[in-house]
Amino acid sequence: xxxxxxxxxxxxxxxxxxxxxxxxLLFLLVLAALWGLWEGYRWLWMRxxxxxxxxxxxxxxxxxxxxxxxxxxxxxxxxxLLISVLLKAAAFTAREAAVGFAMGAVGGFxxxxxxxxxxxxxxxxxxxxxxxxxxxxxxxAPMVVVYLGSRGVPGWxxxxxxxxxxxxxxxxxxxxxxxxxxDRRALELMRSYAxxxxxxLWKLRFPAALPYIFAALKVSAxxxxxxxxxxxxxxxxxxxxGGQILNYSxxxxxxxxxxxxxxxxxxxxxxxxxxxxxxxxKLVVRRxxxxxx
Amino acid sequence: MSVPAPAxxxxxxxxxxxxxxxxxxxxxxxxxxxxxxxxGAWEGIIRWxxxxxxxxxxxxxxxxxxWDDRSELLHAGWFTFQEALGGFxxxxxxxxxxxxxxxxxxxxxxxxxxxAIAANAIPxxxxxxxxxxxxxxxxxxxxxxxxxxVLCFFxxxxxxxxxxxxxNPRALELMESYAxxQVQIFRRVRIPNALPFVFSGLKVAAVxxxxxxxxxxxxxxxxxxxxxxxxxxxxxxxxxxxxAGVFLACLFGIALYAGVAILxxxxxxxxxxxxE
Amino acid sequence: MSVVELKGVAKQFGRGGxxxxxxxxxxxxxxxxxxxxxxxxxxxxxxLRVVGDLIQPTSGSVVVxxxxxxxxxxxxxxxxxxxxxxxxxxxxxxxxxxxxxxLARWDRRRRAERVRAMVELVELQGFExxxxxxxxxxxxxxxxxxxxxxxxxxxxxxxxxxxxxDEMTRERLNIELLRIWEASGSTIVFVTHxxxxxxxxxxxxxxxxxxxxxxxxxxPIDLPQPRTGATREEPRFFELVTRVREALHMGADLERAAAxxxx
Numbered sequence: 001x002x003x004x005x006x007x008x009x010x011x012x013x014x015x016x017x018x019x020x021x022x023x024x025l026l027f028l029l030v031l032a033a034l035w036g037l038w039e040g041y042r043w044l045w046m047r048x049x050x051x052x053x054x055x056x057x058x059x060x061x062x063x064x065x066x067x068x069x070x071x072x073x074x075x076x077x078x079x080x081l082l083i084s085v086l087l088k089a090a091a092f093t094a095r096e097a098a099v100g101f102a103m104g105a106v107g108g109f110x111x112x113x114x115x116x117x118x119x120x121x122x123x124x125x126x127x128x129x130x131x132x133x134x135x136x137x138x139x140x141a142p143m144v145v146v147y148l149g150s151r152g153v154p155g156w157x158x159x160x161x162x163x164x165x166x167x168x169x170x171x172x173x174x175x176x177x178x179x180x181x182x183d184r185r186a187l188e189l190m191r192s193y194a195x196x197x198x199x200x201l202w203k204l205r206f207p208a209a210l211p212y213i214f215a216a217l218k219v220s221a222x223x224x225x226x227x228x229x230x231x232x233x234x235x236x237x238x239x240x241x242g243g244q245i246l247n248y249s250x251x252x253x254x255x256x257x258x259x260x261x262x263x264x265x266x267x268x269x270x271x272x273x274x275x276x277x278x279x280x281x282k283l284v285v286r287r288x289x290x291x292x293x
Numbered sequence: 294m295s296v297p298a299p300a301x302x303x304x305x306x307x308x309x310x311x312x313x314x315x316x317x318x319x320x321x322x323x324x325x326x327x328x329x330x331x332x333g334a335w336e337g338i339i340r341w342x343x344x345x346x347x348x349x350x351x352x353x354x355x356x357x358x359x360w361d362d363r364s365e366l367l368h369a370g371w372f373t374f375q376e377a378l379g380g381f382x383x384x385x386x387x388x389x390x391x392x393x394x395x396x397x398x399x400x401x402x403x404x405x406x407x408x409a410i411a412a413n414a415i416p417x418x419x420x421x422x423x424x425x426x427x428x429x430x431x432x433x434x435x436x437x438x439x440x441x442x443v444l445c446f447f448x449x450x451x452x453x454x455x456x457x458x459x460x461n462p463r464a465l466e467l468m469e470s471y472a473x474x475q476v477q478i479f480r481r482v483r484i485p486n487a488l489p490f491v492f493s494g495l496k497v498a499a500v501x502x503x504x505x506x507x508x509x510x511x512x513x514x515x516x517x518x519x520x521x522x523x524x525x526x527x528x529x530x531x532x533x534x535x536x537a538g539v540f541l542a543c544l545f546g547i548a549l550y551a552g553v554a555i556l557x558x559x560x561x562x563x564x565x566x567x568x569e
Numbered sequence: 570m571s572v573v574e575l576k577g578v579a580k581q582f583g584r585g586g587x588x589x590x591x592x593x594x595x596x597x598x599x600x601x602x603x604x605x606x607x608x609x610x611x612x613x614x615x616x617l618r619v620v621g622d623l624i625q626p627t628s629g630s631v632v633v634x635x636x637x638x639x640x641x642x643x644x645x646x647x648x649x650x651x652x653x654x655x656x657x658x659x660x661x662x663x664x665x666x667x668x669x670x671x672l673a674r675w676d677r678r679r680r681a682e683r684v685r686a687m688v689e690l691v692e693l694q695g696f697e698x699x700x701x702x703x704x705x706x707x708x709x710x711x712x713x714x715x716x717x718x719x720x721x722x723x724x725x726x727x728x729x730x731x732x733x734x735d736e737m738t739r740e741r742l743n744i745e746l747l748r749i750w751e752a753s754g755s756t757i758v759f760v761t762h763x764x765x766x767x768x769x770x771x772x773x774x775x776x777x778x779x780x781x782x783x784x785x786x787x788x789p790i791d792l793p794q795p796r797t798g799a800t801r802e803e804p805r806f807f808e809l810v811t812r813v814r815e816a817l818h819m820g821a822d823l824e825r826a827a828a829x830x831x832x
Contacts, residue, residue, distance in 0.1 A: 030405070030408055053428075053439075054427035055427075059426070060427050137504075138418075139504070139507050139508060139520070139523060139542060142511075142524070143532070222414040222415075222416070225414075225416050226416045226417075229416055229419060230508060230511070241419075245419055245422070249512065252426055256426075259422060260423070263420060263423070266419045267415040269416075270414040271411050271414045271415065274410075274411060274413075274414035275411070461653070461655065463651045463653050464655050466618075466623050466651070467651070469623055469642070470621055470623065470647065470726075471668075471672050472642050472644075477672055481668070481672075485659070
């Protein structure tokens, strides 16, 4: 009689739990390592009075616990905690970015589908779509905000326009690439089923394009946040993180902790946005794991 | 036993110069037509509808402004381009080194990859005021070089690392059967496999570096810098001049991207075409 | 002295995972041509890799060329050919064949000589300067074989090398391979799905069965050498093919019975 080694389900569950604890431990370890690097660098440079690449003191590199603590202090006597001010600003910026991101994604996808289908349009427009990537949209952002503001467009919406612009073209390019990535044999199979253009698009090309589209979305999510922050720089928009950054950068030499705290919140916002798109990707895209060896 | 005639899978590529040029022309004609059409329309619409030149000046006005201001603009552009180039070189070089290290010590590589990807989502530009404070108030190029370098770092790192690790398992088994050392595996298999990925990352970085330098200057910088110049012009309502500056920034960005693309073409000569 | 000696070799993947191999005892003598045949999941590819020290067994001993498998690999005592030829697109045929020699730091003249000899062996004269994409699948595999033999190893391991080729090319390459085997004097361990191929090529056929992977039969093939196209049409050939087929069915029956017993 030969013994059959069957998979035992219980072992799998404990394996998952173990993997999760490892992940959490690793996360804490990375945080600790970063903290250690920061404080270590600071300690060493201050001790040795090294000036390259820059002078290290309490202003240029405050203690991490200093500016983390500043988050939970009041901004002025009797006022709100710094963290609640920043979180409100972050929510404001997030809304702007999200609206813009959505607009850009939908528009970019539509243009991508169009260009993927019509070769002449593609030959004509694609070089510019690609070249537009090099346009410093962030550079003209303040101008755009000012202009739209003069036309009665609410400030936050013009910032969304910036974010939309930053999302639009990467999504277009990746949509085209993704739609064209369908395996030739799969296309032939579709044709053998006498499947029409739309069917082929929906059942084959679109699922094939999803990984590419999500790759663009992940990058654009970050870009939207950055675009929103930059777009807020013209002083008319105080409510977002951009305004806070401007505010605290003016007082930096007196109160460096404020700017560092703001940057921590901005960083968390950027990461959060990214993670949302990542989660969406995990849900939507079922794919064979990458060939990693 | 006679050898059968080769059933060639792909024909031998022909590099005749005339053929190359001829095909190129065909490819680019629609694009050229569109360009002329767009510029014509832009000029036409503004003239015809008398759209306020407040924000969207005619191309002809921009061209004139560019010509009038050319020496100042080019000086400023060159200054900022150096920042971008410096940041690009610094960030990319560090990223490639890191990627090689992380691929070599796979344990760290797989563990830290998600963190690298997440770190890429941080709005680095928000650190511009801080780097300005670090480097003599932002007057020198260094503060923007740092910003540009950090912007370039993560895309190049993530792409390079992916290229180094997504290797055909058979190729690795083959190397193991030759008892090849890690260095040789890197040289023969991982690095060649990674090259297309590296260039992908470098192209993204090229674009980001110029943007990073210019926008970083919005937070303060030398008067010789393009970003400061653009902002200044915009604030004093000299929009034509501001747009001229913007276009110059575009040109520099495209130039850097094109440089990388050319380098890519030369290096990847052997790969079958990946474009459409 | 056997070229390959396996005693009690077992391989289990992961803790409590699938048993890929169990109780493998096999000795392969010099100049034998041994085929491993069996259904999917019987562990034949795993067994090949155990011999090549690309996978380490969970228990048992592996002796290759009188040394441990690891030592044999480090000393480059074997060459391996996969179904995918794994050639470098940016290298010519000659440079692809030269790859292991470069790794072994042979000097240029010695390399060139050996490459020339190998090209002659696989009959690809005139194609030394070609690139892999300019060659058919069958020719690419010949380059792969030439590369595997370039440092004149005692042992050649082949994992379904002709699996991706059409039947006619396959039959032609089978005859090629036998000629190469004869000329090089090496020992070959060959994994395949095809009963006809196994019988045609081998001096011995090892029939394996799955779940767990084990050897269910060893069948000596007494067809005369050298084998030609005509060999495929001899009655003895059909008898042996039938014999192998029945061994495979028996293995499958045993497996099914065992599964039903524990269910």
